[in-house]
Amino acid sequence: MSALSCHATLSARTKGRVYPEEQCQVRTVFQHDRDKILHSKSFRRLKHKTQVFLSPEGDHYRTRLTHTLEVSQIARTVARALGLNEDLTEAIALGHDLGHTPFGHAGERVLNELMPGGFHHVRQSLRVVDILEKGGAGLNLSWEVRDGISKHSKGGGPLQAEDPHAMPATLEGHLVRRCDMIAYVNHDLDDAQRAGVISLEQVPRDILAVLGQTHGRRIDTMVRDMIDVSLSAGGACVRQSVEVEEAILALRDWLYNHVYQVKSVHEDFDKASRILRDLYLYFLADEDALVGDGGKRMPGDALEVSVGDFVAGMTDRFAMNLYQRIFLPQPWKIL
Template identity: 40%
Template sequence: MRIDQRALGFGSGERAVFAADPWTTRGRLFPEPSSLTRSEFQRDRDRIVHTTAFRRLKHKTQVFISPDGDHYRTRLTHTVEVAQIARALARALKLDEDLAEGVALVHDFGHTPFGHTGEDALDEMLKPYGGFDHNAQSLRIVTKLERRYADFDGLNLTWESLEGLVKHNGPLVDANGQGVRGPVPLPIVDYCKLNDLEIGSFASLEAQVAAISDDIAYNTHDIDDGLRSGYLTFEMLEEVPFLAGLMAEVRAKYPNLDGERFANEIMRRQITRMVEDVIAVTQHNLSVVNPQSAADVRGADITIATFSEGMAETDKQIKKLLFGHIYRHPEIMRVRAGATQIVCDLFKRYMQEPKEMQGHYWVDHIAGLSEGQLARHVGDYLAGMTDSYALKAHQRLFDHTPDLR
């Protein structure tokens, strides 16, 4: 497929008819006066950036726990890279850039310390009480746990931002109300009783481009970090024909390029090809679906912003490469085992001695909680920890803490 450049947006002019419109938002759970200088989606994005949860991402793992070096991605730098790609896609497709960026910036708020390792451990601990899901935890953070405003808990984001957060990966239930990817997490079910996010439909196109931007960002930058760590080599990248082709291009044009610049040139091309693929496919899908409003996007029976079949296959091959050489590397698995022990030890200790939690809010709200409510309270506390805070908490409470270096 070819991109129709005449149909691209470059940050000026009107939004497309299928874009989310901040001036006709479905509003906020708690009504607020509008801003004289910012759209409602701008306000959402700004509130997200100023949260404690956003700042904590700086010290939360992306892939490498306690890396030996300052140049590896953290959850924060990953989030910023996702937001940059999401905004570029939104601009090209004439969407609301602020909504796309806001969904990208908030999508990882619910991640635990130690990345997916911490999430798996906390999910295991919370299984008797409904389990743990980082997407549902993000919703809890922005609707309950952030305590910044005098009139309400959370951030009081617009319906569209909350919908994008919850449904950016697609509908959560099918036409029969059954979970598409397993049972719908209880925090999402409970919140929808207050503010129905219509979890059986697709999200806005802005949320869809945020979701595909996440794939583009981590597929590219996990390769970059893998090369920096030494777990990946250029020879290993040859396993993926798409990457082999990019390397051949760079070698032909720059035969004497040093390793670092060579890697950067590959990454640049990878992002560009993936972004252009998404734009072309999305334009094609839009021509087929022909949505005349954001509601038509939600009511479509397909994900509109997605990869072509060829790029989707490349995406699978890259993920297989990353799992085989990085995510399941023996050294990474050793560190993951230690991180799992830390999270499980802390959960059990706080359940036995909840007053060991630090901070007035966490201790003052213990009284009267049932076992299940206490477990969720402890889960909220643990999920909010950074890697370094979790390590220090474990060192304070236990005689031996696993070495994550």
């Protein structure tokens, strides 16, 4: 405890869990939360969910799982340098994307269109840890971890939201919010180069002049800048310099226009969207099929919610295999 900054969140001062449970004798509250997430089924499914490139067969492309691990590694590095709680930081990082759909943001857009009240992966991440995991019992995570998960997303907005209520209550949550973007702008650029979608020469020179010419240099620049600026403010906040923050946001916007929306990438996501739309409508019309194929009906939930839970929890390959079995002719097996 003495090694932590006075601004760190102490596990001994947690606001607790929704349901009281016996304290582990060898782990703090936040360590226990980290382990709960790590051993959950939804965490394991992240390895077969799209990050940017749809169901990639190449061994070196990122998935939602490797993205999560990169966020966790970067965030722990900064947390240690700032004297923040590494266990809380890691728990938030490991749990922040548990509610993501198959096929990345294309899947999220489909469910948002179809589900009454819409769909957002942040709300779904909380639903996963609060309700869906462990057969409906949920993981019963601490308030601080849930808060960090619920406020990590920036969408197309700023790293530091103007509304303080939209920001995490802990510095560890602030840290993960920034490290999420540090991870994805770097690895999405790296994967896009590997896929031949773009070349480094296309990236605006002013962005690379600030952040660096290589993957490692860019991460180093962002991490060091965050540590230096935060420490210069006494460690009471997590910040980056205006120059570096503007370059990060500029790179995010450039990737949106030159990677995420390019025809060769976007066309496959249009196909994936049709898969999820057809599956959602199929199970909405046949509740018995929903349960028979692995979905669950949670007490008190509308059928639309249960179907959304099932579709959102699918991996890319599970969704494609299920679609093939349901909608495509099968080879005749009787001799």
